[in-house]
Amino acid sequence: MADFARRQVAGLALVAVVAVGSLLAGPNHLFAVARDLADRPVVFGALLVAVYLVRPLFAWPTTLVAILAGYAYGPVWGFPIALAGTTGSALLPFLAARYVGTGSGERTGWGSGLVARLGDSGERFFEATGDLRGMVASRLAPAPSDPVSAAAGLSGVSTGAFVVGTAVGEVPWTVAAVLAGGSLDHLSTTGLTAINWELIAAAGAVAVALLAGPAYRAVSVRR
Structure with missing residues (x-):
């Protein structure tokens, strides 16, 4: 029980660090540094x-970093670099949530109850969709x-x-961000619009299509 309590404390502390970091560390300084290093590919x-x-500690969006990759390397090299970085970066909150949520269903208390409820909700979602389909749909949806x-980590994906x-x-999000970065003459957060409403609508529609079958089966079973 003490081990699980430590996990909960670690999780709450991490959330606090992310909240503070997102308030204090804006991307403007990062973009200034990136401008100075853009002509030095290795650095x-x-x-x-x-x-x-x-990135997860500062709650920076993945598209922001993909813009940097497109700005420095162009779309051809920037896309695989950004996609690999985005995927690897996403593993950090996934593994952290899996660590914090381990054993949550076997403990009591408000913290364990909240983690358990979140994990149970996620498990029901991924049980209906399947891990792979559920992850693809979740990423296509315009969600942070x-x-x-973190939800996937708590759900046992x-x-x-x-x-x-x-x-x-x-x-699709990475392609849009890399192309936006590659088209910039001057790297700045001002007026930076990598994602437009058309892309959001299209990706959201694909996500809905992926979930339509599992949703129909779930409703049919309940009937």
Whole structure:
């Protein structure tokens, strides 16, 4: 029980760090550094790796970092770099949530109860959709990346399905962000619009289509 309590405390502390980091660390300074390093591909690559590792702590969107990749490397090289970085970065909240949620169904208390309820809800969703289909649909939906990763970790989604589903579902968002970054003459957060409403609507429609079959079967079973 003490071990589980430590997991809960660690989880709450991590959420607090993310909240504070998102308030204090805006992307403007990051973009200024990136502008200075854009003509040094190797050093810029090291910067991208570091940014992807700390991105979840600052609640920065994955598309923001993909824009940096497109700006420095162009769409051809920027896309695989950004997609790999986005997928790897998403693993961090996924694994953290899996660690915090371990044993939540066997404990009592408000913290364990909340984690257990979130995990149970996610498990029902992925049981209906399947891990891979559910992950692809979740990534295509216009939802923040890190909460989706955390929910998957609490729900017991397999690591393989998480990685593949994330990589597939993030393709349209990554393409849009890399193309936006590659078209910039001056890297700035002002007026930066990588994602338009047409892409959001199209990706959302595909996500709904993926979930239509499992939703129909679930309703049919209840009847």
